[in-house]
Amino acid sequence: MSRPEPEALDPAIVEQAIQWLVRLRFNQADEQTQRTFEQWLQQRPEHGLAWQRVETLGDEFEGVPAQLARQTLKGAQQGMRRRESLKLLGVLATVGTAAWLGRDYTPLPSMLAQQRSSTGEQRRFQLDDGSLIQLNSDSAVDSDFDAQRRLIILRRGEIIVNVGADQHSPQARPLWVQSRDGIMRAHSSRFLVRERDDGTLVAAQEGSVTVFPGSGQASASRNVLAGNQLLFTSSDARRFRDNGLDLWGWGDGVISANHMRLGDFIAELSRYRPGVLRCAEEVADRRVSGTFQLADNDRVLALIAQSLRLHIDYRTRYWVTVTAAT
Incomplete structure (x- = not known):
């Protein structure tokens, strides 16, 4: 059975999301740029949906030059067929992706992994x-x-x-x-x-x-x-220096911490959530202990907020910051 086609998005919104990905992922973004991005996310629900799709694709292009990443992301998000995607990847390999990356290993094959x-x-x-x-x-x-x-x-x-x-x-x-x-x-x-x-x-x-x-x-x-x-x-x-994380916990669907630094815990939890999840420096050194179900990311945040007197700032569904409770 073929997968259902994703909801169609306005190409102009997709283009905006790609531009934001390039600015945030492949360039140095200052606080003003991040605030402007947050405002864009909040303007329309379609912005959040476009960002979620493009941000997921963007993981494939760590270390790839911005213009190359932008071109490939745009083609993939516009619904490129598998044969066309393979052709594009073949072109990238022909012109020397390894040279662009400056190393032999390239993340691009993960798009086509078994x-x-x-x-x-x-x-x-x-x-x-x-x-x-x-x-x-x-x-x-x-x-x-x-x-x-x-x-x-x-x-x-x-x-x-x-x-x-x-x-x-x-x-x-x-x-x-x-x-x-x-x-x-x-x-x-x-x-x-x-x-x-x-x-x-x-x-x-x-x-x-x-x-x-x-x-x-x-x-x-x-x-x-x-x-x-x-x-x-x-x-x-x-x-490897132990930071309090149970390395094997995710295999059982949990994240388990023992006196783990909050900043490290939030960084680990962010792996399981689309978008941005970050921890304010003012609370990053607080300590977390406990076992939490990965299936409900928001509940994990609520539980640690209650136990550590934190505030979870949901600027959007895809931009969340953990700060001190007032």
Whole structure:
């Protein structure tokens, strides 16, 4: 069954939303620009709907030059057919997307990944070898299996992998996960991989995972044992510093914090909500403890507001600020 077509929007409003995305995401936006944007959001309900759609697409273009991102976003939002989208992506690859990005890894393939989740959605699916994959909010993965190995490619976001026994293969095939920062070999039945701004986080719940940063040289490998975490980039690796977040909670549909800094908690919660969710500096160092259901983001905000004497400022549905209660 085909998906229903999204509600049609005035092309002029879509164009405005794209312009705002470029200004806010791909340029340095001052407070005056942000206030003007908030006023635009509040003018008409269609502005909020257009922003929600374009803002979700904009996650695909982190690091891409503004003009290129603007052209591609506009085509996608106008209802470009899959064949036309593939053609455009092919053109981008031909003219050298990697050169524009200044690195080999590009986020564009996540648009066409085999498995994807939207903002606020968690999904799970099973691979041919019996492995169970859980996708966190706004995540994308591909899988590439052959006779010698099993490869999972994390295009964006975060996954939990429960490694299957691969019983139907005539030989034991190692399972690998590739991220933008390197490659990992699983020796465990359950582990987590998350792409962060400062690198790739890997955590093992059972067994272990061997991490090969960058080009995968064995001399630079690090072993992550059960109960441990490692944060690595293409050039180095270090033990991940715990900030009070239960890394595994989202797999059960919850966000669980133990004396976690409020600013960090709100940043984590914002992953599950379209639009902007931010925390005022005046309350950012307050501490949060508790377990909250991710399915109701607004209720989470209401609960912490009650316990920490906060005010939740809903300027629009897509622009929310956590401040001190007066």
